[in-house]
């Protein structure tokens with residue numbers, strides 16, 4: 349597509365969307381604005397945008413597509429500001445926020461002025477932030493949820509998908525209410541539980557040192573998302589209050605049930621509790637992408653000697669297999685250590701397993 353794109357807030361998500369648009373729509377001019385001037389400069393230097401705007405008005409009034417990439421709270425005041433400007437008649441305005449009901453309610457003021465607002469949520473990310481962390485392929489294979497109004501012309505939704513096609517995400521159109529409920533269940537509430545588990549380990553004062561050492565393995569994996577941005581998760585919880593409170597009631601009732609089973613030593617019920625969870629989890633599609641892309645981890649049992657990491661990465665590099673992360677599980681004190689190497693895709697993970705099996709006799713495990 350041709351035209352002017354204006355990105356407000358060039359952080360991890362706004363910057364990544366901008367790069368994906370740049371890679372696909374070569375005749376498009378992308379202008380950026382960010383309250384953090386250093387970050388805006390960096391976005392220009394890194395090639396996330398073509399031009400810097402001094403004000404929102406300057407970039408917005410010339411734009412065919414406006415992307416609000418700021419945290420959800422700021423997005424609401426930006427929507428109010430945009431509604432007071434003289435925007436192009438057929439402009440599309442979208443956002444990237446993790447919650448949708450509040451933002452789409454606020455954006456009714458844009459609809460009243462005849463502008464198209466389509467809520468957006470690319471369901472991938474990380475604990476990193478700022479323009480420096482932006483990647484054009486961040487959303488590849490992830491779900492990208494869109495929440496148009498009932499009256500939004502279908503052509504405008506298609507136009508937005510076209511603009512965003514470079515993300516290579518899977519678009520799904522749903523209502524803001526359903527969005528907030530689903531993301532509450534699969535994303536927002538799990539972040540609260542992950543933080544809760546970390547708090548519980550942290551409060552284990554007497555054996556503090558031992559807890560930290562033992563928690564380095566599986567516990568660390570289960571609580572990975574507790575390392576996400578506290579500001580962002582504060583805003584998400586404040587915005588998705590009703591859904592979170594309802595899920596919390598259900599969770600507390602469930603924990604009460606488990607508590608009673610344990611108090612009453614109800615072995616069969618406890619077994620059923622785990623067996624039902626196992627069945628549901630084991631039946632989740634392994635090959636299909638979930639809402640948030642999984643991490644494709646390969647565990648490699650390697651001898652604990654200096655240079656073993658470069659040996660492994662060397663074999664993978666020889667066969668052009670890209671890795672996204674590498675770390676050592678530190679819980680074990682024997683001579684063997686587990687190296688966990690993460691890949692962007694399932695096929696890379698399998699290629700890596702074959703590569704390591706070809707070059708070494710180290711055991712590999714796909715989880």
Ligand SMILES: NC(=O)C1=CN([C@@H]2O[C@H](COP(=O)(O)OP(=O)(O)OC[C@H]3O[C@@H](n4cnc5c(N)ncnc54)[C@H](O)[C@@H]3O)[C@@H](O)[C@H]2O)C=CC1
Pocket residue numbers: 356357358359360361362381382383384387417418419420422426444445446447469470471472473474475476477478479580584
């Ligand atoms: N980080 C993640 O994993 C994901 C985040 N999201 C959503 O994306 C949004 C942005 O998150 P990130 O990119 O991670 O944050 P970020 O902190 O990397 O970027 C936000 C940017 O917005 C700028 N900004 C803040 N207020 C502004 C204002 N009033 N005007 C202009 N610029 C302003 C900041 O300076 C910063 O550069 C949030 O609403 C979040 O809920 C959605 C999916 C994943």
Ligand SMILES: O=C(O)C(=O)Cc1ccc(O)cc1
Pocket residue numbers: 445446470471472473474535573640
């Ligand atoms: O990496 C993860 O597991 C995430 O949870 C990333 C994420 C964070 C916020 C979103 O709104 C969507 C995705």
